[in-house]
Amino acid sequence: MVGWIIPPPKISVKSQEEFSRERQAKVKDLQARGLLRSPRLKAAMLKVPREEFIPPFYRDYAYLEVPLPLPGEATISCPHSYPLFYEALELDARHRFLEVGSGSGYGAALAWEVVGPEGLVVSMEIDPETFAFARENLQRLGYDQVVIVQGDGSQGYPPLAPYDRICFTAAAPEIPPPLLGQLAAAGRLIGPVGQPNQVQELVMMVNEGAGQWRRVVVEQVAYIPLRGKHGYPA
Numbered sequence: 001m002v003g004w005i006i007p008p009p010k011i012s013v014k015s016q017e018e019f020s021r022e023r024q025a026k027v028k029d030l031q032a033r034g035l036l037r038s039p040r041l042k043a044a045m046l047k048v049p050r051e052e053f054i055p056p057f058y059r060d061y062a063y064l065e066v067p068l069p070l071p072g073e074a075t076i077s078c079p080h081s082y083p084l085f086y087e088a089l090e091l092d093a094r095h096r097f098l099e100v101g102s103g104s105g106y107g108a109a110l111a112w113e114v115v116g117p118e119g120l121v122v123s124m125e126i127d128p129e130t131f132a133f134a135r136e137n138l139q140r141l142g143y144d145q146v147v148i149v150q151g152d153g154s155q156g157y158p159p160l161a162p163y164d165r166i167c168f169t170a171a172a173p174e175i176p177p178p179l180l181g182q183l184a185a186a187g188r189l190i191g192p193v194g195q196p197n198q199v200q201e202l203v204m205m206v207n208e209g210a211g212q213w214r215r216v217v218v219e220q221v222a223y224i225p226l227r228g229k230h231g232y233p234a
């Protein structure tokens with residue numbers, strides 16, 4: 001992946017207390033950098049144990065700013081990526097949220113803590129091995145209300161549409177049209193757009209109604225390619 005060096009696997013030696021201190025320090029750092037502003041998202045990032053969503057041999061790197069490999073053809077994004085996406089979306093209580101690319105399940109857990117029991121989180125994963133890993137993590141940690149679906153997320157999930165907020169967490173050639181079609185009025189969508197193995201643009205689309213859209217480039221990023229009908233060939 002462009003710009004990232006993944007650390008070598010090793011046996012985990014850190015205690016729960018060490019992980020807790022690292023989690024608090026990471027949240028404080030993200031706030032200081034201006035990336036984390038929402039009180040609900042801050043509370044979520046303090047509560048959800050990121051280390052529990054990472055394979056055992058990479059667990060001790062949970063709060064480093066590097067992507068880490070997951071079962072299947074996936075990675076868990078850097079810690080700062082989640083506020084980067086969710087703050088731009090203005091994700092909030094009671095929102096109906098669709099995540100394309102479950103990864104480890106960590107993003108869905110954070111989102112559920114933000115939207116709360118009156119909201120909805122649907123998370124889609126195309127890779128069966130990655131899907132099984134995310135589902136097991138979410139169930140083990142009590143996030144049974146997250147709707148996790150194995151399938152082509154580039155086509156969205158029509159049975160529970162429309163969604164107030166949508167994100168896709170792998171790089172697409174362009175914004176997948178089905179996702180735009182499943183976005184509610186005044187809704188927001190965000191995801192990386194560009195070529196694999198190159199710097200991409202994190203693009204946000206805002207539905208302004210009457211067929212009008214506002215396109216905003218939030219940041220330059222580097223993500224693995226989105227798989228599926230509206231992504232890149234496997």
